[in-house]
Amino acid sequence: MTKKTALIFGLNKYAYEIVGNVKDKYEHVKIFTLNEDEVEKHIDEIEIDSFDLSDDWIDIHKNVDVSNSMAFCVLENTAENIFLTISLRANFKDLTIIAIASNKESANKLKMAGANKVIPLVETTSDIIANMLEKPISSKVLHSILYKESALKIAQIKISKESHFKDEQLTSIDWTRYNGIIVLSVMHDDMKSEFIYSTKAKHHVIREGDILVVVGYEADITEFEKKIGSRRYVNWSHWSW
Amino acid sequence: MLKRWILDFAYYLDTSKSYQRRKHFFYNLLENDKYRYKKYVDVFMIILIFISVGVLIREVKFHVNDYLMFFSNYIISFIFFVEYILRLWVSSSVSRIIVARAEHDTFLHKDVNLYKAFEEVFRVKLSYMLTPKAIIDFFAILPFFHELRLLRIFILFRVFKLFRYAKSFQTLASVLATKKFEFLTLGIFASVVIFVSSVLIYVMEGNNPNSPINTLFGAIYWSIVTISTVGYGDIIPVSHEGRFVAILVITAGIAVLAFTTSLFVSAFTEKLDEIKEAKTIEDVTKLKKFYLICGYEEVAKEVARKLHSSKNDIIVLDDNLERVITAKKDGYIALNYDPGKVESYTKLNIDMDKQVKAILCLREDDIENVYAALTIRSFNKDVFILSLLMNDLNRKKLDFAGINNVVYPQELVGLITKELVGKPVAFEVIHELRSENADVQIDELGITQRIVDTFTTVGELNNQDFRVVLLGVYKHSRDRFFFNPLDDMLLEVGDYLLVIGYQVFIKEFEKYLHTKVKND
Numbered sequence: 001m002t003k004k005t006a007l008i009f010g011l012n013k014y015a016y017e018i019v020g021n022v023k024d025k026y027e028h029v030k031i032f033t034l035n036e037d038e039v040e041k042h043i044d045e046i047e048i049d050s051f052d053l054s055d056d057w058i059d060i061h062k063n064v065d066v067s068n069s070m071a072f073c074v075l076e077n078t079a080e081n082i083f084l085t086i087s088l089r090a091n092f093k094d095l096t097i098i099a100i101a102s103n104k105e106s107a108n109k110l111k112m113a114g115a116n117k118v119i120p121l122v123e124t125t126s127d128i129i130a131n132m133l134e135k136p137i138s139s140k141v142l143h144s145i146l147y148k149e150s151a152l153k154i155a156q157i158k159i160s161k162e163s164h165f166k167d168e169q170l171t172s173i174d175w176t177r178y179n180g181i182i183v184l185s186v187m188h189d190d191m192k193s194e195f196i197y198s199t200k201a202k203h204h205v206i207r208e209g210d211i212l213v214v215v216g217y218e219a220d221i222t223e224f225e226k227k228i229g230s231r232r233y234v235n236w237s238h239w240s241w
Numbered sequence: 242m243l244k245r246w247i248l249d250f251a252y253y254l255d256t257s258k259s260y261q262r263r264k265h266f267f268y269n270l271l272e273n274d275k276y277r278y279k280k281y282v283d284v285f286m287i288i289l290i291f292i293s294v295g296v297l298i299r300e301v302k303f304h305v306n307d308y309l310m311f312f313s314n315y316i317i318s319f320i321f322f323v324e325y326i327l328r329l330w331v332s333s334s335v336s337r338i339i340v341a342r343a344e345h346d347t348f349l350h351k352d353v354n355l356y357k358a359f360e361e362v363f364r365v366k367l368s369y370m371l372t373p374k375a376i377i378d379f380f381a382i383l384p385f386f387h388e389l390r391l392l393r394i395f396i397l398f399r400v401f402k403l404f405r406y407a408k409s410f411q412t413l414a415s416v417l418a419t420k421k422f423e424f425l426t427l428g429i430f431a432s433v434v435i436f437v438s439s440v441l442i443y444v445m446e447g448n449n450p451n452s453p454i455n456t457l458f459g460a461i462y463w464s465i466v467t468i469s470t471v472g473y474g475d476i477i478p479v480s481h482e483g484r485f486v487a488i489l490v491i492t493a494g495i496a497v498l499a500f501t502t503s504l505f506v507s508a509f510t511e512k513l514d515e516i517k518e519a520k521t522i523e524d525v526t527k528l529k530k531f532y533l534i535c536g537y538e539e540v541a542k543e544v545a546r547k548l549h550s551s552k553n554d555i556i557v558l559d560d561n562l563e564r565v566i567t568a569k570k571d572g573y574i575a576l577n578y579d580p581g582k583v584e585s586y587t588k589l590n591i592d593m594d595k596q597v598k599a600i601l602c603l604r605e606d607d608i609e610n611v612y613a614a615l616t617i618r619s620f621n622k623d624v625f626i627l628s629l630l631m632n633d634l635n636r637k638k639l640d641f642a643g644i645n646n647v648v649y650p651q652e653l654v655g656l657i658t659k660e661l662v663g664k665p666v667a668f669e670v671i672h673e674l675r676s677e678n679a680d681v682q683i684d685e686l687g688i689t690q691r692i693v694d695t696f697t698t699v700g701e702l703n704n705q706d707f708r709v710v711l712l713g714v715y716k717h718s719r720d721r722f723f724f725n726p727l728d729d730m731l732l733e734v735g736d737y738l739l740v741i742g743y744q745v746f747i748k749e750f751e752k753y754l755h756t757k758v759k760n761d
Contacts, residue, residue: 017655126543197708
């Protein structure tokens with residue numbers, strides 16, 4: 001189940017980038033700003049509203065299906081961003097919150113404040129730079145798989161009731177039968193993804209609801225889905241960091 | 242005729258590449274501290290010096306083996322002689338002086354005055370021969386004529402040759418040279434005190450039969466021993482007048498000692514930063530490969546840490562002293578140089594193309610990064626430059642400045658959120674692969690000739706046996722990545738295997754690739 005509404009808190013360069021990348025994936029995108037003067041602005045015909053940190057969020061309670069929404073907390077002031085996150089979490093238990101953090105310290109605080117996922121800017125940027133320099137080929141390939149419109153895709157496929165693999169041991173499956181795709185990992189009940197060659201995964205018997213992370217070309221992934229009788233799937237309930 | 246012949250020969254030497262190359266080689270070997278093989282020559286010469294001095298010490302009370310004596314007196318002296326001649330040769334260029342004189346005179350439509358040229362050659366060579374180092378080198382050769390007993394003492398000059406090889410002596414000399422005037426003042430003061438007190442004590446005690454001071458030399462000796470506050474006590478004044486002079490000399494001695502000590506301390510304090518900087522630059526010059534980071538802010542700190550953890554050397558340049566101190570505390574070589582000045586790189590004295598893996602402009606300010614990049618590009622077109630971009634509006638400016646790769650953190654946030662929204666689990670898997678702390682990692686294994694000799698196709702690699710996933714092969718010849726290649730794909734030298742697995746298994750797999758020998 002994908003989310004329907006994106007709530008972006010903060011009107012800045014991060015908000016612009018997020019809007020540019022996710023507007024097509026949501027039915028509704030709404031931006032909230034702390035500065036009332038910015039309410040008149042419009043970005044790609046997206047509605048902008050104001051909020052303040054002492055808000056009781058009545059508007060959101062009334063107008064937004066919170067359990068089916070995702071909040072992006074991108075205020076540039078770290079303290080305000082943490083306060084916003086804790087405020088949202090206190091009011092909306094089921095809201096999925098993604099927040100940006102300037103460094104590790106504020107990332108920890110944001111997690112404690114209830115963010116589901118924190119993007120630590122400094123660490124992420126430096127990871128990218130270090131990988132570009134030390135592992136340029138893998139960096140290029142992974143970047144293109146993840147972010148670019150390349151033919152090579154990464155997908156997560158949920159094992160359904162009718163799947164061929166159901167009740168089979170992971171290591172007993174001959175993956176070479178499925179030419180063109182590579183299975184990287186499997187995620188099961190304990191909500192942790194396991195590398196395909198890990199000791200845990202080796203003895204794992206595939207059950208309904210497991211998610212396989214595969215890499216391959218679009219056509220091959222579709223073929224793979226057909227063969228094993230499962231579909232691509234996103235379930236945010238699985239996602240709780 | 243002779244003049245013509247000399248001029249032709251000078252022109253020939255001045256333009257001969259092989260002659261200049263040979264001369265340059267010897268110059269590097271003897272004088273260029275940055276030349277990698279010079280240290281071997283230095284060590285060899287130091288060993289010869291110690292052998293020589295060892296023989297001299299042994300000879301005082303024992304008989305020294307004849308062969309060893311021969312080696313010390315003739316072979317070592319001969320080697321030192323050759324070294325002296327070579328140093329004299331490389332100290333200046335005779336041919337260049339003659340050519341310069343010829344060009345000068347021809348330009349003025351005059352006859353070439355070789356006499357003046359040789360005069361110049363003599364002056365230049367003599368000025369080298371009169372330098373302290375050259376004088377020591379010269380005296381170190383003299384024991385060759387060891388039959389002349391007096392000349393044997395010149396073996397001691399071989400010890401002084403150590404000054405040439407020990408940099409700390411040179412540093413000490415350069416530090417003390419900065420206080421030349423103060424030391425001269427001190428020297429004059431001490432000399433006057435010694436002279437006056439010597440004369441006084443001699444006058445007071447010279448005729449006293451009970452006094453041990455009965456010559457002027459004895460009086461000078463007593464004055465120096467007293468003024469230096471050493472006071473052996475072997476010679477003491479016995480008269481009241483003599484003791485009064487002693488009180489004056491001791492008082493003056495305290496002043497001389499205090500002045501000398503403070504001069505040394507202040508000279509070193511003033512030069513300490515310079516000495517440290519010179520040492521740092523020397524360390525940088527010795528590094529084979531390193532990353533040069535311009536600006537040490539938050540992202541730079543993390544990047545430096547990650548690169549350093551994968552065994553890379555890091556050099557940090559920053560014009561802010563506080564950030565430089567932080568970088569030093571974090572364990573990197575850091576210099577308080579402005580990355581936006583050519584002078585900073587000139588001072589560093591590095592070979593950009595050979596030593597620098599990449600330059601990272603990581604100031605969180607586009608203006609500073611553009612400025613640093615342009616500075617670097619002004620003298621080097623090829624070195625790889627990566628830069629942070631803080632505002633997308635400046636992207637073109639960074640490209641124009643010649644930056645090869647730009648990282649824009651805000652864009653990353655957008656891309657990450659996009660991927661997180663669509664495939665959270667898959668995203669986490671990939672993110673984990675890139676993270677330095679994860680057990681499972683993605684790695685690149687280069688294909689060498691040795692590997693190709695044993696494994697000709699992808700199918701022969703047996704990566705599954707090592708629990709390693711082969712994501713694909715990057716074909717260097719075609720600059721293309723082949724995902725999940727078929728077993729019959731041929732491997733070529735220069736290709737890279739992109740593998741995913743536990744770090745320990747990847748290492749084992751890599752070892753297997755390099756060590757397995759084909760069984761025919």
